[in-house]
Amino acid sequence: MDSMSNQGGNILLLDAAIQAIPYGFCVWSPHFELIVWNQHYLDIYGFPARRIYKGMPLEEVVQISAEHGNHPDQSPRDFLEAYKAELLANRSGLRSKVRELMDGGRIVETAHVYSPGLGWVVTHEDVTDEIASSEIVQRRKFDLERQNLRFDAAVNNISQGLSMHDAQGRLVITNQPYQRIYNLPPHLLRPGTALDAILDHLSNAGMTTHNGDLEAYRRWRRDLIARREYGKAIHELNGRVILMQSHPMKDGGWVTTHEDITEQRQQEERIRHMARHDALTGLPNRVQFIEAMDAAEAAILRGEGIAVLCIDLDHFKQVNDSLGHSIGDKLLQHVAGRLKAATRENDLVARLGGDEFALLLRGGVSPTDAATVAERIVTSIGTPFMVDDHQLVIGASVGISIAPADGEDGEALMKNADLALYKAKTDGRSTYHFFETGMDAAIQKRRSIEAGLRLALGREEFRLVFQPLVGLEENRITCFEALLRWDPPGRATVAPGDFIPVAEETGLIVPIGEWVLREACRTAVSWPDNVRVAVNLSPAQFKSKHLYETVMVALTESGLDPRRLELEITESLLLTDNEPTLRLLHKLRALGVRISMDDFGTGYSSLSYLRSFPFDKIKIDRSFMRDLKTRSDSLAIVQAVIGLGHSLGMSTTAEGIETTEQLEAVRAHGCNEVQGFLFSPPVAASSAAELLAAERRTTGAADGKVQKRA
Numbered sequence: 001m002d003s004m005s006n007q008g009g010n011i012l013l014l015d016a017a018i019q020a021i022p023y024g025f026c027v028w029s030p031h032f033e034l035i036v037w038n039q040h041y042l043d044i045y046g047f048p049a050r051r052i053y054k055g056m057p058l059e060e061v062v063q064i065s066a067e068h069g070n071h072p073d074q075s076p077r078d079f080l081e082a083y084k085a086e087l088l089a090n091r092s093g094l095r096s097k098v099r100e101l102m103d104g105g106r107i108v109e110t111a112h113v114y115s116p117g118l119g120w121v122v123t124h125e126d127v128t129d130e131i132a133s134s135e136i137v138q139r140r141k142f143d144l145e146r147q148n149l150r151f152d153a154a155v156n157n158i159s160q161g162l163s164m165h166d167a168q169g170r171l172v173i174t175n176q177p178y179q180r181i182y183n184l185p186p187h188l189l190r191p192g193t194a195l196d197a198i199l200d201h202l203s204n205a206g207m208t209t210h211n212g213d214l215e216a217y218r219r220w221r222r223d224l225i226a227r228r229e230y231g232k233a234i235h236e237l238n239g240r241v242i243l244m245q246s247h248p249m250k251d252g253g254w255v256t257t258h259e260d261i262t263e264q265r266q267q268e269e270r271i272r273h274m275a276r277h278d279a280l281t282g283l284p285n286r287v288q289f290i291e292a293m294d295a296a297e298a299a300i301l302r303g304e305g306i307a308v309l310c311i312d313l314d315h316f317k318q319v320n321d322s323l324g325h326s327i328g329d330k331l332l333q334h335v336a337g338r339l340k341a342a343t344r345e346n347d348l349v350a351r352l353g354g355d356e357f358a359l360l361l362r363g364g365v366s367p368t369d370a371a372t373v374a375e376r377i378v379t380s381i382g383t384p385f386m387v388d389d390h391q392l393v394i395g396a397s398v399g400i401s402i403a404p405a406d407g408e409d410g411e412a413l414m415k416n417a418d419l420a421l422y423k424a425k426t427d428g429r430s431t432y433h434f435f436e437t438g439m440d441a442a443i444q445k446r447r448s449i450e451a452g453l454r455l456a457l458g459r460e461e462f463r464l465v466f467q468p469l470v471g472l473e474e475n476r477i478t479c480f481e482a483l484l485r486w487d488p489p490g491r492a493t494v495a496p497g498d499f500i501p502v503a504e505e506t507g508l509i510v511p512i513g514e515w516v517l518r519e520a521c522r523t524a525v526s527w528p529d530n531v532r533v534a535v536n537l538s539p540a541q542f543k544s545k546h547l548y549e550t551v552m553v554a555l556t557e558s559g560l561d562p563r564r565l566e567l568e569i570t571e572s573l574l575l576t577d578n579e580p581t582l583r584l585l586h587k588l589r590a591l592g593v594r595i596s597m598d599d600f601g602t603g604y605s606s607l608s609y610l611r612s613f614p615f616d617k618i619k620i621d622r623s624f625m626r627d628l629k630t631r632s633d634s635l636a637i638v639q640a641v642i643g644l645g646h647s648l649g650m651s652t653t654a655e656g657i658e659t660t661e662q663l664e665a666v667r668a669h670g671c672n673e674v675q676g677f678l679f680s681p682p683v684a685a686s687s688a689a690e691l692l693a694a695e696r697r698t699t700g701a702a703d704g705k706v707q708k709r710a
């Protein structure tokens with residue numbers, strides 16, 4: 001040290017240099033004494049300059065340092081020991097760095113270099129700020145990593161595929177769903193991959209878009225990217241449907257999302273299908289049928305023949321009511337199958353609702369073609385169905401309209417086919433009918449009848465007329481048939497043939513029939529005891545369940561002997577729902593009431609109906625009398641029925657006897673009773689009474705001859 005002090009100016013220079021060092025600086029002698037230091041050194045540890053002197057032992061410096069609150073984590077002694085050990089270990093010449101905790105939480109880093117002969121040259125640096133700032137950097141790095149992880153998780157966990165491209169069109173990032181959706185090989189997922197390379201691959205893999213024009217698609221993508229616009233397209237690949245949406249980014253790149261919408265599409269397709277199809281049969285529904293007819297209008301204008309067939313099932317309601325809806329539903333499904341089978345691929349079969357179906361025949365259809373199809377449908381639906389071990393017999397009525405003659409648009413064609421259907425139904429069902437002009441007027445007439453009928457009973461517009469039935473053995477009037485007449489205000493009398501069917505369809509026949517029964521019994525009670533009254537009953541009256549009570553009331557109210565009442569029923573009554581009807585007929589017969597089979601030979605004409613119930617009387621329909629002279633088979637039938645009646649113990653009545661030839665013919669074959677204009681048309685009650693009175697006056701004088709009306 002002395003040699004140093006001798007050098008005067010040099011020392012000053014050295015001191016200036018030491019002071020200029022930007023951190024704390026000191027030198028410890030090999031004996032741990034402070035030899036040189038600078039102001040920074042004092043500042044770092046907070047040492048007052050006056051307390052520090054040259055040659056100051058380390059021990060003392062440590063003491064002062066402790067007094068200033070430095071290295072608070074250690075006792076001065078411990079620190080001294082440790083520091084000394086550190087310095088001694090450092091003598092090998094290695095530079096060592098130690099960080100010490102100082103007063104106020106500051107951290108000082110000391111670096112030691114041992115210089116043999118001189119001792120330890122030590123620098124001291126307050127690194128508190130530096131450490132703090134490096135911690136911020138560390139945290140930032142950590143945060144960034146965490147954010148990256150989160151981003152990664154987010155990107156890979158969204159269900160949509162995602163890919164990002166930079167402004168040069170190079171791939172930046174993709175996620176797992178993207179890789180899955182397109183099943184791209186790893187080399188095409190690498191950052192930097194060009195969009196075109198990916199599109200090339202997908203094109204080879206069979207992707208279609210833009211109606212199969214992949215070149216047009218590429219042009220569209222390029223254009224979209226260049227204009228930095230949003231756009232979307234549908235990709236189809238391996239049976240999957242993918243919605244691609246491209247979103248531009250500020251830097252010229254873009255992000256595309258890729259969504260597998262296959263299920264969604266299928267769902268939409270299902271909903272679309274449901275809206276246009278009937279759920280039960282799977283056939284097109286009314287909506288689709290109307291659409292198809294609208295679409296056919298252009299063809300109609302070109303003059304192509306189009307036919308609309310309206311189809312309605314006969315007796316379906318009975319099946320539904322008696323066997324339940326589940327059988328009814330299955331039957332409708334079978335019907336749908338047969339209708340499909342009876343038509344061609346190009347024909348449209350639809351279910352309009354309930355038991356109504358419709359058929360659209362396109363492509364130059366002639367009336368003959370339409371009739372052929374209608375015929376086929378009537379036959380097919382008329383063939384018995386097997387549903388759950390039930391053999392079901394129904395039928396189909398078909399109405400046909402043909403464009404352009406019967407209408408030039410769907411609405412008119414439908415309306416007219418419907419009118420024709422109505423005609424087919426009233427024609428006895430299980431048949432088809434073409435539309436004819438004038439049908440509309442007929443329907444109008446029917447509607448007005450219906451409206452008038454609803455009021456007729458209350459307004460007392462009905463009356464009964466009576467037609468005599470003459471016993472050929474008794475040679476006198478044995479019975480009067482009560483026949484209904486309606487006199488609507490301001491109009492001519494309406495015959496039952498015109499209003500009874502309407503009354504039956506609307507259910508009005510029930511109260512009307514009740515009135516007829518009471519009125520007929522009330523009238524008949526004034527006649528001689530050996531004259532009966534016959535009342536016609538509709539099948540609809542049997543369905544009302546109150547028929548028995550109604551008959552009872554009419555009899556008791558009037559006091560008429562039940563044996564003087566005859567009820568006339570037709571074959572159609574026994575066609576359906578046999579059991580309850582037969583039970584009711586037996587019940588009525590047990591009262592003493594006689595049951596007649598009316599209009600025999602017209603309807604379904606099965607002799608077996610005669611076996612199902614012990615009728616008292618068979619009334620042979622007047623159509624056979626009309627043809628008696630011209631058709632030999634008519635005579636044969638009349639003959640057979642009379643014979644059958646005899647052997648079954650049923651009396652026979654010939655209806656519609658207009659001529660003496662007819663009378664003689666039926667008499668010759670043993671017919672019991674006759675009715676017809678030859679004797680008397682139906683007459684008012686007062687005239688009936690007169691007929692009976694006149695008969696009484698001539699009894700005996702008539703000499704066994706049947707009275708003939710002049």
Ligand code: C2E
Nearest residue numbers: 483484495496497516536537538656657658675676677678
């Ligand atoms: P129906 O029971 O067969 O009645 C006989 C029909 O034949 C009557 O027609 C009668 O006027 C007609 N007639 C009688 N003799 C002759 C003849 O020699 N030649 C011709 N061409 N016709 C003859 P009407 O009164 O028009 O009745 C028609 C049908 O209406 C009846 O046929 C019957 O089924 C029904 N009907 C009439 N009144 C009632 C009723 O009160 N209730 C029900 N449910 N049906 C009724």
Ligand code: MG
Nearest residue numbers: 481536568598
């Ligand atoms: Mg009758």
Ligand code: MG
Nearest residue numbers: 598599619655
């Ligand atoms: Mg009759």
